[in-house]
Amino acid sequence: MIDVTLLGTSALLPLPDRALTAAALKCAGHTLLFDCGEGTQTAARKAGISLMTADIIALTHYHGDHTFGLPGLMQTMGSMGRIAPLVLTGPAGLHDAMAPILTLAEGLPFPVRLLSLPDEGLRMDTLFPGWPPMARLTAFPTCHRVPSQGYCFSLGRAGKFNPERARALGVPLALWSTLQSGQAVRLPNGAVQPEQVMGPSRPGLKCVFTGDTAPCASLTEAARGADLMICEATYGQDDQADTAAQYGHMTFSQAGEAAANAQVKRLWLAHFSQRIEDPLVFLPNAQAYFPGAQCGRDGLRITLTFPPDA
């Protein structure tokens, strides 16, 4: 199960009813934050989401509208008594970009660690105990005016457990959960491997956060089949495609097209230019490509659950 809350939907500058684009992802009681512009901490409070124990903040790039909320959020975490380390990740240039931010927030009662994600992604429980073993955060390159990346959070799902097999192999009930979590168990008459009692792995869940980007093949590839794609859609009108390309952004139509190409299940549009008064006006442009497209709004929330077994 993954719980995703869109904290903001604005581009460039925060508006009273549209905070800067960011999203919180909760899984098994743990929290990950995508981007952190000025006001993200307030937007989270408004949405009823606590970021105080977030394990990792994944930055898509280092423009101010995606990062200027960090010093304040970190100070608030500190004033709330946080002592657990906080990991910040982002594209190339992380250390330089974070230097002034860490200077501003100096004196925190918890360590801040800067981490570049490995190419194969980060298995969350290797750094943060308590995340499900099959939860993984992966970055993929995007196409903005500066080094940038989007994120794919995936939660894998093991195959179906076969209790008859387990019983036949003499595995006591108390050890079933060990096998279910993917680990072998040792019995007097030899070891039992998870594969012996589990069916083939089942489809998991996948959530993609694009950050700022023009349409690009790496996004389509990373988002393929995602349960939820939160996609930037800075410009409403199709005739703004040139401007969008110039600044490394997308139109509503292009976001719809990207979702269609990637065959995602759900599309939330976000990162609206402040010139867009009501994003719903332009929603049909995205829906022409992806009929299920939704306009994101601050506080929009979804719980993604595993599909029922076939």
Place this chain on the structure above:
Amino acid sequence: MIDVTLLGTSALLPLPDRALTAAALKCAGHTLLFDCGEGTQTAARKAGISLMTADIIALTHYHGDHTFGLPGLMQTMGSMGRIAPLVLTGPAGLHDAMAPILTLAEGLPFPVRLLSLPDEGLRMDTLFPGWPPMARLTAFPTCHRVPSQGYCFSLGRAGKFNPERARALGVPLALWSTLQSGQAVRLPNGAVQPEQVMGPSRPGLKCVFTGDTAPCASLTEAARGADLMICEATYGQDDQADTAAQYGHMTFSQAGEAAANAQVKRLWLAHFSQRIEDPLVFLPNAQAYFPGAQCGRDGLRITLTFPPDA
């Protein structure tokens, strides 16, 4: 005439309905901002106040809840096409404190100037053309845990113009406004000085913004007779006076007492701890000392006008 808008009333961290404490002062179409925590730009939009052409931001100290909104506000000013210089002022340590903030906001299309106010205060029109000649911003020392200062903005008022005298001295109507603005005029039969046609100077207007401070004599002195005092009141209960003293803050009672001692005309309380759910609950504590005390709230606004002539 001075127009003052309280943009926020929170201490330490921004809440959905209580932005961090800051105030905008408008006079003759020009703008001054006191403090700039995370979210001040959004609070201003919410209050219908444009900060885009603010001439000066006066910081009371460099804690994050009073400064972390600067990078975002300056970037927004830049993206709105500002090219006019922006002045930042504050207590000792201004250059060091602003260094990481200016690094974050680098690439602005306007210059940012750091300025320590002279002891006698800044006559606003010497730096910012268009401010009334008798508008002055003065800093006074306050008592917080770090170097800190409060601000007093005063708008002086010349004496009453005597048209009979001006006519008798042969001053043409077109030159009356020059004399009224405090400048001499040259006539064929000699110069006429403003004093010759103006009565004794009249009471002006005064607005005081305390920033974070424990009660102190310099505040009482600076605020004496102010038309409006925006005073920190971090703690509601009298039995929190020790905590207040420890952190360099005030209780509601102490803020009321400070206003009474300074014989101000109006008191707005601000900078409420996030533990205070409804500041009105504690208002009687301040009113016991200063009956006219009001709880500040985001967007609270007043237009201060010169008192009618006696």
